Amino acid sequence: MRQLFKNQSPTRQTLMVQGTTSDAGKSTLVAGLCRVLWRMDKSVVPFKPQNMALNSAVTEDGGEIGRAQAVQAQACGLAPHTDMNPVLLKPNSDTGAQVIIHGKAITNMEAAAYHDYKQVAMAAVLESHRRLEQHYDYVIVEGAGSPAEINLRANDIANMGFAETVDCPVIIIADIDKGGVFAHLVGTLALLSESEQARVAGFVINRFRGDIGLLQPGLDWLEKRTQKPVLGVLPYLHGFHLEAEDAVSIDQDVKGSLRIVVPVLPHISNHTDFDPLRLHPDVELIYVAPDQTPPSADLVILPGSKSVRSDLAWLKNQGWDLYLLKHLRYGGKLVGICGGYQMLGKFIHDPKGIESEPGTSQGLALLDVETELLDQKQLTQRTGRLFSDDVRITGYEIHCGETHGLSMQRPFLSLKATQGDSFQPEGATSEDGQIVGTYLHGLFDSSEFVTHFLKWAGLTTVQSVDYETRKFQDLDRLADSLEAHLDVPSLMAIMHAKQVSA
Numbered sequence: 001m002r003q004l005f006k007n008q009s010p011t012r013q014t015l016m017v018q019g020t021t022s023d024a025g026k027s028t029l030v031a032g033l034c035r036v037l038w039r040m041d042k043s044v045v046p047f048k049p050q051n052m053a054l055n056s057a058v059t060e061d062g063g064e065i066g067r068a069q070a071v072q073a074q075a076c077g078l079a080p081h082t083d084m085n086p087v088l089l090k091p092n093s094d095t096g097a098q099v100i101i102h103g104k105a106i107t108n109m110e111a112a113a114y115h116d117y118k119q120v121a122m123a124a125v126l127e128s129h130r131r132l133e134q135h136y137d138y139v140i141v142e143g144a145g146s147p148a149e150i151n152l153r154a155n156d157i158a159n160m161g162f163a164e165t166v167d168c169p170v171i172i173i174a175d176i177d178k179g180g181v182f183a184h185l186v187g188t189l190a191l192l193s194e195s196e197q198a199r200v201a202g203f204v205i206n207r208f209r210g211d212i213g214l215l216q217p218g219l220d221w222l223e224k225r226t227q228k229p230v231l232g233v234l235p236y237l238h239g240f241h242l243e244a245e246d247a248v249s250i251d252q253d254v255k256g257s258l259r260i261v262v263p264v265l266p267h268i269s270n271h272t273d274f275d276p277l278r279l280h281p282d283v284e285l286i287y288v289a290p291d292q293t294p295p296s297a298d299l300v301i302l303p304g305s306k307s308v309r310s311d312l313a314w315l316k317n318q319g320w321d322l323y324l325l326k327h328l329r330y331g332g333k334l335v336g337i338c339g340g341y342q343m344l345g346k347f348i349h350d351p352k353g354i355e356s357e358p359g360t361s362q363g364l365a366l367l368d369v370e371t372e373l374l375d376q377k378q379l380t381q382r383t384g385r386l387f388s389d390d391v392r393i394t395g396y397e398i399h400c401g402e403t404h405g406l407s408m409q410r411p412f413l414s415l416k417a418t419q420g421d422s423f424q425p426e427g428a429t430s431e432d433g434q435i436v437g438t439y440l441h442g443l444f445d446s447s448e449f450v451t452h453f454l455k456w457a458g459l460t461t462v463q464s465v466d467y468e469t470r471k472f473q474d475l476d477r478l479a480d481s482l483e484a485h486l487d488v489p490s491l492m493a494i495m496h497a498k499q500v501s502a
Contacts, residue, residue, distance in 0.1 A: 013495040014047075014133060014168040018143035018159050020184035024175045025206035025234070027068040028242055028478065030142045035075040035479035036488060043137040046072030049125040050087040050144055050158040052097065054269040054306050055244065058379050058396035063103015064088060067272055068142070071243050075475050086128035087121045087157070089114070092267065092307050092355060102128070105377050118155040122165075125157055129166060138495065141168070148191035160196045169201040169494050171231060177207035182222055189226055201494045202231040204486065209236040232486035241279060241474050243272045256283040258459050261297040264289050265339075266314055267307040270398070273337060274301065276444040276467040282459055290314075294323050299333045299457040302340025304441065308373075308401075309350060309361040312343045321364055333457050334366065334435045338399050341427070341437035345369040345405060354400055366435055367428050369405030376400070382440060384415035387425060391452045395440035403428075403439075412438050 017033070019026040030046055037044040048069050057070035063082035070080040082103030089097040096110045099117070101124050109117060132139050145152075147159035147170075155161065163170050174184045185203050192200070203222065208215065212233060219230045260277060264287050271287075278285040288294045305311040315321065328334060336344040345363045347370040352358060354373040363370070380397045393413060405428065412427030427438035444450050447466050454462045482488070 013137060014129075014139040014141060014166060015491070015495045016141040016143060016163050016168050016170045018147045018163075018170050018172050020146055020148075020172060020174040020188045021178070022145050025173050025204075026142050027072070029173050029204060029206070029234075029482075030140050031068075031072045031075045031242060031475065032478040032482045033140050033491075034072050035475045036482050037138055037140070038076050039476075039479055043135075044076050045078060045132050045136040045139055046076060046084055046142065047129060047132055047139050048085045048142040048144070049129070049162045050089065050121065051085050052089040052091065052144065054090055054267065055272050056088065056090070056270065056398060058381050058398060059103060060381065061103065062379055064100055064105075064377075064379055064398060065103065067243055067270070071471075072140075072142075074471070075479075083128040083131055086124045090269070090306055098306070103379070115155065118157055122155075122157045122161075125162060126165065129162075143170075146188060147172075147196070148188045150191065160192065160199075163199060164195065168199070169497070170196075170199050171202050171204055171491070171494075172200055173204040173206050175206045176233075177209070177236065181205055182218055185222060186225060189228070200228060202229040202490070204231050205233045207236045208233050229487075229490070231490060232482070234481060234485050237477065237481060240477065241275065241470070242478070243275055256281060256285075258283050258299070258454060258457060259295070259297045260285045260299045260301060260457070261294050262287050262301050262303055263294070263315065263318070263320060265303060265305050265311040266290070267305050267311050269304040269306045269339070270337075270441050271303055273303065273441050273444060276450060276465070279467065279470065280450065280454070280465050281463050282454060290318065294320070296330075297327060297332060299335065300324060300327055302334070302336040302343055304337055304398075305339030305343075307355050308339040308342050309348055309359070310356060311339065312348065312361055312363065315343065315364075324364065324366070328366070328434055332434070336367075336435075336437040337443075338397075338439050338441060341367075341439060342371040342401050342403065344435065344437050345371055345403065347371070348401075349373065367405065367407040367430060367437055369403050369407050369428055369437070371401040371403045373400050374402055378439075380418055382415045382418075382426075384413055384423060384426070386449075386452065387411045387414045387427075389452065391448055393440070393443055393446055393449050395442035395445075397439050398441060399439050401439075403437075407437075412436050413440060415440075 017026050017029050034044050034046050051066035053066045055067035056064045057067050059080045059082050065085035069085040073080040088100040091097045098108050099106045144158035174181045277283050342348050344367045346365045348361045349372040377400050378397045383394050385392050407428035410429040411425030412429055414423045415426045417424055429436050451462045
């Protein structure tokens with residue numbers, strides 16, 4: 001990985017990608033543009049002013065940013081840094097979220113209170129952007145949701161509010177696979193102010209399948225109607241994978257002989273942990289949505305959660321407690337990661353009301369541990385090995401809890417201390433070896449660990465899959481597609497043109 005900051009560049013260009021809707025392809029297009037510029041040997045960095053997501057990554061400077069920006073950083077050959085996503089909102093209810101500024105949790109806020117806080121948040125956004133712009137030739141910015149959300153336009157820091165403040169050009173992407181692409185683009189443009197419309201440099205249509213000749217009359221109409229160019233029509237990339245920013249796709253791809261089941265908790269976090277398993281040819285990974293009956297499984301994984309006690313109550317109401325007891329009686333394996341690890345214990349104490357109202361919840365009592373939620377969040381990248389075997393692992397911790405109990409006398413991992421060369425035990429294992437709990441996210445990124453893990457879960461032989469190599473192959477495949485179907489020279493000219501308001 002390159003260092004985040006290089007010598008100051010004489011040219012500073014910022015381009016912003018906004019979308020007509022959530023999941024229009026903003027994250028993917030930014031990652032692809034970053035990869036294209038990196039392959040041109042340009043100094044490029046990703047940036048997202050404000051992100052609302054429960055999938056996050058730990059940076060080398062000990063902060064927390066959206067997962068999508070970490071992937072975009074990899075596309076640039078960079079280590080993730082908190083300046084890439086200075087404001088991160090992690091929802092913990094329908095109306096509230098944890099507010100993270102420059103990688104550190106500041107407080108929990110209701111939506112109305114955060115609206116008043118946006119001026120403070122904007123200062124953090126501009127501070128980070130200024131630092132990146134001073135050290136990189138190109139800053140590729142990802143917007144959030146849609147710029148045409150009328151109720152969110154006042155004090156906006158995520159879309160046009162940011163673009164207007166820094167005076168950068170904008171391209172708008174829309175997903176044709178959803179239908180209504182021309183209405184999305186024309187309608188979005190129509191709802192912007194005159195100055196915002198002027199800074200829209202063009203459109204990109206995403207996920208097209210079919211004969212481009214049949215689409216051409218629509219493209220011609222769109223350009224004539226809006227006086228904006230269509231800079232590219234990107235094809236639907238079958239089999240393409242990029243870590244999701246937030247939403248869980250529950251579409252199933254039945255292939256492997258080992259079945260893994262994961263409940264989709266209401267506040268599930270870092271479900272990208274399971275992407276390497278979902279892509280593994282020996283695994284059938286099934287996400288079970290609310291009110292669905294979980295099928296039989298070889299292995300069940302309880303994922304992370306942003307609101308552990310609430311999700312634990314939901315889990316019991318959905319009947320998962322009884323399902324897990326039956327699963328274990330028939331010899332199935334069970335893993336809890338982070339919040340899922342806490343749920344496996346006897347009690348979860350929240351005396352300070354870190355996640356919700358103060359109180360204590362009775363856990364699933366499948367491990368002899370209990371957890372107290374603390375106001376200091378642990379944010380650490382970790383390396384180590386399995387406690388029982390010399391299998392190397394890497395991962396990261398993002399949690400507010402501290403766990404104690406007898407089951408921790410049978411640790412799962414041995415992690416290198418954050419200072420010094422010593423190793424520390426981590427996690428817990430049941431006496432019969434069927435149940436494991438750990439705070440470490442990102443374990444399945446390691447092919448060596450996955451091979452060992454799947455054998456523990458019941459496979460006799462396991463195909464070796466290098467997930468990290470697959471990730472960079474997909475980034476290069478994305479860049480190949482952009483170079484073939486996007487007007488990159490026009491984009492470069494847009495970025496190098498005089499400022500929009502000049």
